[in-house]
Structure formats: C-alpha cells, structure tokens
Amino acid sequence: MSAFKIVILPGDGIGPEVAAAGRLALETIGDVFGHNFTFEEKLIGGIAIDTVDDPYPADTDAACLAADAVLLGAVGGPKWDLKPKRPEQGLLAVRKSMGLFANLRPMDVAPSQAFRSPLKEEIVSGADMLIVRELTGGLYFGKRTRTETTATDECLYTVAEVERVAHVAFQAARKRRNKVTSVDKANVIETSRLWRETVNKLHAAEYSDVELEHALVDSMAMHLVTRPKDFDVILTENMFGDILSDLASVLPGSIGLLGSASLGSTGKGLYEPIHGSAPDIAGKDLANPIGTLKSVSMMLRHSLNLTKEADTLDAAIEAVIKAGTLTRDLGGTTSGSQVAKAVSDQIRIQA
Amino acid sequence: MSAFKIVILPGDGIGPEVAAAGRLALETIGDVFGHNFTFEEKLIGGIAIDTVDDPYPADTDAACLAADAVLLGAVGGPKWDLKPKRPEQGLLAVRKSMGLFANLRPMDVAPSQAFRSPLKEEIVSGADMLIVRELTGGLYFGKRTRTETTATDECLYTVAEVERVAHVAFQAARKRRNKVTSVDKANVIETSRLWRETVNKLHAAEYSDVELEHALVDSMAMHLVTRPKDFDVILTENMFGDILSDLASVLPGSIGLLGSASLGSTGKGLYEPIHGSAPDIAGKDLANPIGTLKSVSMMLRHSLNLTKEADTLDAAIEAVIKAGTLTRDLGGTTSGSQVAKAVSDQIRIQA
Ligand SMILES: CC(C)[C@H](C(=O)O)[C@@H](O)C(=O)O
Ligand SMILES: CC(C)[C@H](C(=O)O)[C@@H](O)C(=O)O
Numbered sequence: 001m002s003a004f005k006i007v008i009l010p011g012d013g014i015g016p017e018v019a020a021a022g023r024l025a026l027e028t029i030g031d032v033f034g035h036n037f038t039f040e041e042k043l044i045g046g047i048a049i050d051t052v053d054d055p056y057p058a059d060t061d062a063a064c065l066a067a068d069a070v071l072l073g074a075v076g077g078p079k080w081d082l083k084p085k086r087p088e089q090g091l092l093a094v095r096k097s098m099g100l101f102a103n104l105r106p107m108d109v110a111p112s113q114a115f116r117s118p119l120k121e122e123i124v125s126g127a128d129m130l131i132v133r134e135l136t137g138g139l140y141f142g143k144r145t146r147t148e149t150t151a152t153d154e155c156l157y158t159v160a161e162v163e164r165v166a167h168v169a170f171q172a173a174r175k176r177r178n179k180v181t182s183v184d185k186a187n188v189i190e191t192s193r194l195w196r197e198t199v200n201k202l203h204a205a206e207y208s209d210v211e212l213e214h215a216l217v218d219s220m221a222m223h224l225v226t227r228p229k230d231f232d233v234i235l236t237e238n239m240f241g242d243i244l245s246d247l248a249s250v251l252p253g254s255i256g257l258l259g260s261a262s263l264g265s266t267g268k269g270l271y272e273p274i275h276g277s278a279p280d281i282a283g284k285d286l287a288n289p290i291g292t293l294k295s296v297s298m299m300l301r302h303s304l305n306l307t308k309e310a311d312t313l314d315a316a317i318e319a320v321i322k323a324g325t326l327t328r329d330l331g332g333t334t335s336g337s338q339v340a341k342a343v344s345d346q347i348r349i350q351a
Numbered sequence: 352m353s354a355f356k357i358v359i360l361p362g363d364g365i366g367p368e369v370a371a372a373g374r375l376a377l378e379t380i381g382d383v384f385g386h387n388f389t390f391e392e393k394l395i396g397g398i399a400i401d402t403v404d405d406p407y408p409a410d411t412d413a414a415c416l417a418a419d420a421v422l423l424g425a426v427g428g429p430k431w432d433l434k435p436k437r438p439e440q441g442l443l444a445v446r447k448s449m450g451l452f453a454n455l456r457p458m459d460v461a462p463s464q465a466f467r468s469p470l471k472e473e474i475v476s477g478a479d480m481l482i483v484r485e486l487t488g489g490l491y492f493g494k495r496t497r498t499e500t501t502a503t504d505e506c507l508y509t510v511a512e513v514e515r516v517a518h519v520a521f522q523a524a525r526k527r528r529n530k531v532t533s534v535d536k537a538n539v540i541e542t543s544r545l546w547r548e549t550v551n552k553l554h555a556a557e558y559s560d561v562e563l564e565h566a567l568v569d570s571m572a573m574h575l576v577t578r579p580k581d582f583d584v585i586l587t588e589n590m591f592g593d594i595l596s597d598l599a600s601v602l603p604g605s606i607g608l609l610g611s612a613s614l615g616s617t618g619k620g621l622y623e624p625i626h627g628s629a630p631d632i633a634g635k636d637l638a639n640p641i642g643t644l645k646s647v648s649m650m651l652r653h654s655l656n657l658t659k660e661a662d663t664l665d666a667a668i669e670a671v672i673k674a675g676t677l678t679r680d681l682g683g684t685t686s687g688s689q690v691a692k693a694v695s696d697q698i699r700i701q702a
Pocket of ligand 2: 187188218439442443593
C-alpha cells in the first residue's frame with residue numbers, strides 16, 4: 001500500500017463539480033487497489049481573489065509544493081474580467097512555482113466518435129496526437145513595459161529551456177509512433193531560430209531514432225484542420241502551444257473529453273481538464289467530468305507511477321461512454337455527477 | 352482614360368505563372384474599360400537573392416514606392432532554407448518600406464462550394480469574414496538579441512499603430528455586416544492589454560455604431576473551426592493574424608481561391624494570393640490563378656478606385672468557376688493559363 005498526498009484546487013465555475021468527480025475516481029482507485037490517497041483542498045483563481053484577495057495564496061503554494069500531485073478544476077469567469085487581480089494569474093503562478101515547464105495535451109478522435117467532430121469524418125477519424133507545449137517561458141513570463149502610448153512584451157528562450165521540453169517530446173514519441181513535429185516561426189523570429197537549432201542538435205545527439213520534422217506555426221494551424229492524422233507528437237513554445245492545443249482540442253467535437261498534464265523535472269505535476277470554468281452551466285450538475293477523469297488518469301501514470309490503475313480508469317471511462325451514459329454536450333441526458341458515479345462503478349468492475 | 356503604374360513582383364516557384372495571370376486580367380480590363388496600365392516587373396525573394404544577392408533590391412524598392420499598386424506572385428522555397436539571406440526578408444522589407452500596416456484577408460465559403468471544405472458543410476456553408484491583420488509591428492519587427500545560449504524577440508505596439516489598423520477594421524465593417532471581433536491575449540501579455548484598451552477607446556469615440564467584441568487568440572482558433580459563420584471582420588496583431596488568417600484560409604477547401612491586400616495610409620498597396628510558392632508544381636502550368644485574380648480585384652477596388660472594373664472581374668471569376676473551368680486543386684483538369692484566359696474572355700463578356 002502506498003500513500004499519496006493530492007492537492008485539489010477546485011477553482012471557479014464548474015471547477016468544483018469536475019474536481020469532485022476526479023476526487024471520487026481517486027478514492028475508488030485507492031479503495032480498489034489499496035492505496036492511501038489523502039486530499040487537501042485549496043483556493044486558487046477567482047474564488048481565492050474573493051476570499052483572500054490573492055489568486056494564488058501562499059498557503060496554496062506551500063500545499064502544492066508539498067504534494068505528490070495537484071488536480072485543478074478550472075479558473076476564471078467574467079465576474080473578474082475588469083478587476084486588476086485576475087484568476088488566470090493563479091494558474092500562471094502555480095505553473096511557475098512548481099516549475100511545470102512541459103504541458104502535455106493528448107487529443108484523439110476514435111472512429112466511433114468522429115461524427116461529433118466539426119471536421120469531415122474521413123479527415124479526422126483516427127487522429128491521435130500529443131501536443132507538448134513549453135509552459136514557463138516565452139512571452140508568458142517575459143519582461144513587460146507599459147507607458148501611456150506604448151507597451152512591450154519580451155519573448156525569451158534559453159537553450160536549456162528548449163532542451164528540457166524537447167526531451168519530454170522525444171521521449172513521449174518513443175512510446176507512441178516515434179515522430180516529433182516541432183513548430184516555430186523560424187523564418188521571422190530569433191527565439192524560433194534558437195528553438196529549431198536546439199531541437200535539431202538534441203535530435204542528432206540523442207534521438208536520431210525518432211523522426212523529426214519542423215513546421216511553421218501558420219502552416220501548422222492549417223495542417224491541424226486539413227490533415228490531423230499525419231501528426232504524432234507536436235512540440236512547441238508557450239504561446240504557439242496555447243493556440244495550437246486549443247485548436248486541436250475542438251477536433252473531437254467536445255472539449256469536455258480532454259485532459260492535460262503539466263510536468264516539471266521531479267515527476268510531480270498539475271492535472272486539469274482543458275475546458276474552462278463555463279460559468280453559464282456552473283452549479284447545474286451539467287458539466288462533463290470526463291476531461292477531469294482523463295487528467296486523473298494522466299496523474300496516475302505520470303506522477304504516481306500507477307500504470308495498472310491508469311489503464312483501469314481509462315477502461316472505465318471507455319465503458320461508460322460506450323454504454324451511452326453521456327452528459328448533454330455529448331447528446332446525452334445524464335448529469336455530471338451520475339457520469340462520475342458510473343465511472344466509479346466501472347472502476348470496480350474493470351479492476 | 353486613366354493611367355496607372357503597376358509593379359509586378361513575380362517572385363519564386365509558381366509566382367511568375369500566377370503573376371502573369373494577374374497581368375493578363377489587368378491588360379484586358381485596361382483594354383475593355385479604356386485605362387492605360389503600364390507594367391514594370393521587378394525582382395524579389397529567392398530569385399532576387401540568386402540574381403543580385405539581395406531579397407529586396409534597391410531598384411525594386413524604388414519602383415514599388417513610385418507605383419500606384421504592386422502585384423506579388425509568391426516568395427520562398429526549400430532551395431533557400433539554409434541560406435543566411437532568406438526570400439521572406441524581401442516580403443517583410445517591402446511591407447515595411449511601403450508602410451503597409453493593414454493586411455486584408457477576405458475568406459468566404461459559398462454554399463455551392465462548401466462541399467470542398469475540411470469542415471462539415473452545415474458548419475461552414477455561408478461563412479464570410481474579413482481578417483484585418485496588423486502587418487508592420489509586433490514580434491515581426493521588434494528588437495532581437497542572440498547569444499550562444501539565449502535568444503529574445505521584442506513585441507512592441509504603440510497606441511498609434513493599433514489605432515490606424517483598427518480604423519481600417521471598423522470602416523470595413525461598416526461596408527459589411529457591421530461587426531468587429533478584436534483578437535488578443537489580454538489575459539497574459541501587455542501589448543494585448545494596450546491593444547484592447549485602444550480598440551475600446553476608438554470604438555467608443557468614433558465607431559459606436561459598429562458592434563465590437565473581444566476574443567482571446569486561443570479561443571478564436573477554436574471558434575474559427577466550430578462557428579466560423581459568427582464572424583464578420585476580425586481584427587488582430589501581426590503574429591496572431593499570421594496564424595488565424597492561414598487557419599481561416601483552409602476553410603474553403605482550396606487555398607488557391609483567396610487573395611489579399613496590404614495597405615498603407617496612402618491608398619497604395621501590395622496585392623498577393625495567400626498561397627505560397629509551391630515549388631513542387633512550379634513550371635507545370637498547374638497553379639490556380641484565382642487567388643491572384645481575386646487580389647487584382649482587391650487592387651482595382653482599394654488602390655485604383657475602379658469599382659465597376661472590380662465587380663466585372665469578380666463576376667468573370669465567378670462565371671468561370673460556375674462553368675467548371677477548374678484547375679486540379681479544385682478537381683478540374685484545366686491548366687492555370689487556360690483558367691486565366693477564360694477569365695479574360697469572361698471580362699469582355701461581362702463588361
Ligand atoms: C488562462 C490562460 C492564462 C491559459 C494560458 O494561456 O496558458 C489557458 O489558456 C491555458 O491554455 O491553460
Ligand atoms: C513568409 C512569411 C514571412 C509571411 C508572414 O509570416 O507574414 C507569410 O506567412 C504571410 O503570412 O504573408
């Protein structure tokens with residue numbers, strides 16, 4: 001029996017509902033497989049601003065740094081739009097403090113689900129990619145200046161920053177279809193030229209068994225829509241990754257299905273569904289918990305090293321979808337908490 | 352009878368073929384409507400590097416600055432990929448020198464053509480948008496630094512730079528469906544906050560009759576794929592515009608159909624199809640000239656003030672497509688030069 005400290009950051013909007021679904025899955029897995037998960041719930045985002053006037057309280061930070069893994073619901077909402085302190089600052093702060101430099105966003109469209117996609121089925125059916133986005137560099141964390149008439153943001157990358165996230169991409173590719181597409185704008189910006197050179201050197205030195213190609217970010221946006229099946233691992237910097245991973249996330253037809261992992265060098269990580277806080281449906285038990293459950297499966301795999309447990313959770317999610325136990329976004333009528341309960345029941349059956 | 356000085360920059364790959372199609376259309380229009388177009392062909396891009404070791408020779412610059420309008424084919428190709436001088440530098444240089452701060456990229460999907468789209472027909476049929484991209488600021492023209500281990504790019508915007516391109520967007524919206532969606536990343540970067548504030552102020556002061564909404568760039572990438580019909584004019588900064596306009600350009604199913612205009616404050620402009628140099632099909636008379644012909648129609652409208660002539664050219668293009676006189680990319684078997692000839696014949700019929 002192993003013991004794991006999990007910090008839960010429910011956040012705003014539908015965040016608490018989906019986080020509760022994630023917690024239930026972990027509890028069931030603990031029960032079935034004999035692990036001892038302890039949970040601590042902490043404030044982040046808008047609710048943290050409202051409660052303690054800080055989107056990322058010191059108390060939350062300390063808990064995250066001491067945890068084996070962190071599960072986040074969602075942050076943000078129009079309520080805080082015009083305020084000087086913004087919920088997203090909490091998200092950026094936890095990424096930086098925990099050193100979460102690699103954001104993993106898997107996206108796949110099973111042939112049986114391709115009918116949901118905004119793309120024509122024959123283009124998207126069977127697509128299966130992993131976007132690896134650099135998460136603590138670039139324009140997101142660069143120096144900024146502002147006067148009445150001018151604003152600047154600095155985009156900075158070091159070789160070491162590019163290398164550590166490129167390692168993650170190449171290693172992930174080896175466990176998948178062995179191909180990395182590195183995305184940059186090397187025909188215009190200097191950080192992209194550093195990016196491309198560094199990826200090329202690392203590839204030659206340590207990963208020449210992995211197929212590597214480069215794409216410009218504008219072309220890549222086109223490719224994701226016209227030939228998504230051609231990609232395996234997509235590696236890119238922070239801002240391009242923000243845009244491309246959101247673009248890729250609509251291909252399955254519901255953003256409620258996708259999870260994400262943000263990893264540092266220690267194996268600890270932060271896990272969150274890729275959808276936002278969806279204030280319009282908050283509190284109505286309508287939110288699809290599957291994105292969060294997929295994130296929990298990534299947590300089991302990447303931070304807790306519980307592969308069998310992750311496989312069981314994935315199989316349970318699969319079975320619940322197959323059985324047609326679906327929330328409204330997928331055309332069903334089941335509530336979010338009932339879907340979470342169904343997955344929990346399936347964990348016991350599949351284990 | 353009016354006289355117009357047109358500079359043609361054929362460039363690389365299929366550039367010369369499509370530029371020739373554009374020239375033929377202008378000649379026919381001159382003939383039919385009694386205008387005197389004079390043409391000067393100049394070097395830019397890869398061919399300019401090969402010929403005079405400079406992607407934007409002084410001679411080309413002087414001709415562009417003296418012209419009423421410039422028609423560009425395409426620049427670039429793998430041949431120059433590893434060279435220190437790159438063809439794209441020619442494109443960036445002409446934009447900067449002519450002060451072309453507003454890039455106009457119209458995209459529409461006629462219901463009869465929606466079957467070509469990678470998107471499901473019901474999502475995309477009838478979509479009709481104009482992307483207005485800021486073209487001489489931001490990361491494209493910021494200060495860069497480079498050491499062995501670090502690279503930086505600066506993104507800078509001034510209020511004046513945002514205002515002048517926002518004017519273009521608001522004024523274009525008034526001639527369309529009266530809505531502007533301004534795209535930024537105001538939840539993270541400072542230039543985007545300046546962007547949003549400036550657009551809001553200008554809207555309140557001069558354009559409150561136009562509907563204005565804001566979208567984050569990551570969300571906008573999703574919206575373009577899930578609900579493209581909801582947008583009219585999309586206004587954004589240089590790098591985001593590069594990505595989003597290429598993304599939008601694949602929605603009609605062939606990038607060979609779209610033209611673009613790059614405008615400065617004087618009414619002069621540079622016109623080019625949105626496709627690249629396509630070296631794989633260069634010299635085979637396979638390239639679709641319609642993107643260039645659409646660019647010529649924009650030139651007639653925006654720089655030469657020849658509205659009737661532009662309408663005639665648009666109608667001629669429409670008639671040729673309807674008649675099924677199509678290049679390979681559209682499922683036809685007609686050569687590029689035959690399509691150009693067919694459009695020229697139609698100009699005489701429609702006029
Ligand atoms: C909320 C925002 C700061 C964040 C980002 O841009 O990184 C979000 O869009 C994401 O992708 O996680
Ligand atoms: C060739 C390149 C420099 C250019 C750009 O990024 O602006 C192109 O992609 C475009 O959009 O016209």
